[in-house]
Amino acid sequence: MNNMGLEEYKGVFIYAQQVDNELSSIAFELIGKAKELAKDLGTDVTAVLLGSNVKGLTDELGEYGADKVIVVDNPELETYRTEPYAQALAAVINEYKPEIMLVGATAIGRDLGPTVSARVATGLTADCTKLEIGDFPINAVPGKEDEQKHNQLLMTRPAFGGNTIATIACPDNRPQMATVRPGVMQKLPKEAGRKAEVIEFNPTLEKNNRYVDILNVVKAVGNVENIMDAKVLVSGGRGVGSKENFKMLQDLADVFGGMVSCSRAAVENGWLAQDYQVGQTGKTVRPQIYFAIGISGAIQHVAGMEESDLIIAINKDEDAPIFSVADYGIVGDLNKIVPALTEALKAE
Numbered sequence: 626m627n628n629m630g631l632e633e634y635k636g637v638f639i640y641a642q643q644v645d646n647e648l649s650s651i652a653f654e655l656i657g658k659a660k661e662l663a664k665d666l667g668t669d670v671t672a673v674l675l676g677s678n679v680k681g682l683t684d685e686l687g688e689y690g691a692d693k694v695i696v697v698d699n700p701e702l703e704t705y706r707t708e709p710y711a712q713a714l715a716a717v718i719n720e721y722k723p724e725i726m727l728v729g730a731t732a733i734g735r736d737l738g739p740t741v742s743a744r745v746a747t748g749l750t751a752d753c754t755k756l757e758i759g760d761f762p763i764n765a766v767p768g769k770e771d772e773q774k775h776n777q778l779l780m781t782r783p784a785f786g787g788n789t790i791a792t793i794a795c796p797d798n799r800p801q802m803a804t805v806r807p808g809v810m811q812k813l814p815k816e817a818g819r820k821a822e823v824i825e826f827n828p829t830l831e832k833n834n835r836y837v838d839i840l841n842v843v844k845a846v847g848n849v850e851n852i853m854d855a856k857v858l859v860s861g862g863r864g865v866g867s868k869e870n871f872k873m874l875q876d877l878a879d880v881f882g883g884m885v886s887c888s889r890a891a892v893e894n895g896w897l898a899q900d901y902q903v904g905q906t907g908k909t910v911r912p913q914i915y916f917a918i919g920i921s922g923a924i925q926h927v928a929g930m931e932e933s934d935l936i937i938a939i940n941k942d943e944d945a946p947i948f949s950v951a952d953y954g955i956v957g958d959l960n961k962i963v964p965a966l967t968e969a970l971k972a973e
């Protein structure tokens with residue numbers, strides 16, 4: 626694709642990930658963000674649903690805000706495999722020419738997104754935490770320093786190990802593609818009975834030597850709790866001092882029916898499993914209340930929790946960076962403050 630005919634590309638598309646014929650929450654989060662982008666561009670939102678026997682999922686996509694749903698329903702798409710899924714999504718892009726194509730930065734999306742962007746010859750910004758429509762300066766071109774390209778997708782993501790935040794645009798190719806971190810964008814409230822226009826599309830999926838046949842699927846038996854779903858998180862860092870001390874944090878979490886989570890230092894010390902890590906290389910969370918206890922507030926940690934509604938930090942160092950993102954800060958020894966706080970809350 627080149628910059629000829631960019632105006633042919635219209636609409637904001639999202640990849641509606643489903644696993645075992647159940648839509649993943651990232652699908653709804655992407656629709657929420659796509660609605661904002663589409664409003665700024667004066668266009669609509671299309672969800673792309675790929676799978677086998679998935680037509681029943683189109684209603685839910687409409688109820689969460691999709692204006693159109695393009696469905697590719699094909700037995701080859703029963704279980705996720707790179708090749709048939711990439712063929713199907715690339716075929717949708719080539720046929721319907723979206724201006725923007727968003728994919729979740731899930732295990733599936735991190736595989737599918739770049740494969741498809743290479744096939745349709747466009748760029749992709751991975752693992753975005755912010756997306757907006759804006760002007761992009763062409764200041765890299767000598768003599769054109771003052772020129773701006775308008776209505777570009779500005780894609781923001783942490784870079785260089787989270788030490789800087791990069792904003793990236795794709796002014797000369799279409800679609801503008803991004804993978805988006807789960808848990809960062811907000812889904813819209815469900816509007817029961819809201820209908821999307823459903824378009825069935827049946828591209829030919831060709832078997833080629835990149836095809837993988839699935840012989841058996843073994844499901845992970847694991848922790849079904851997910852810190853991304855918790856309304857209250859009590860998060861502990863290196864300052865908690867030991868695995869045993871996390872019991873104190875669990876007691877506080879129990880008062881709210883919440884969960885315990887942690888910084889990477891706590892994972893590295895073996896105090897909690899990686900499933901509970903918040904941050905750039907952990908999960909992005911936005912609970913109603915986030916307690917940061919014995920956590921210094923490194924940029925890589927803050928990237929995963931700064932969107933929480935209310936942040937309460939407890940740290941013995943009054944200069945700890947966590948206090949700059951906290952709504953309430955308590956300076957002191959967590960070993961004294963946490964049990965006292967738990968008792969006081971229980972007494973209420």
Ligand code: FAD
Nearest residue numbers: 862863864888889890904905906907919920921926941959
């Ligand atoms: P520390 O920075 O050591 O802070 C401990 C804090 O506890 C201090 O502020 C101290 O004052 C306080 N404290 C100590 N004792 C007490 C006490 N008795 N009472 C009260 N306060 C006390 N980190 C993440 O968390 N998540 C990530 O996803 C992540 N990804 C990363 C990715 C990359 C590429 C890199 C380079 C780093 C990443 N990190 C991540 C690591 C990050 O840079 C920090 O090292 C880490 O967050 C520090 O964890 P911490 O705040 O628990 O520990």
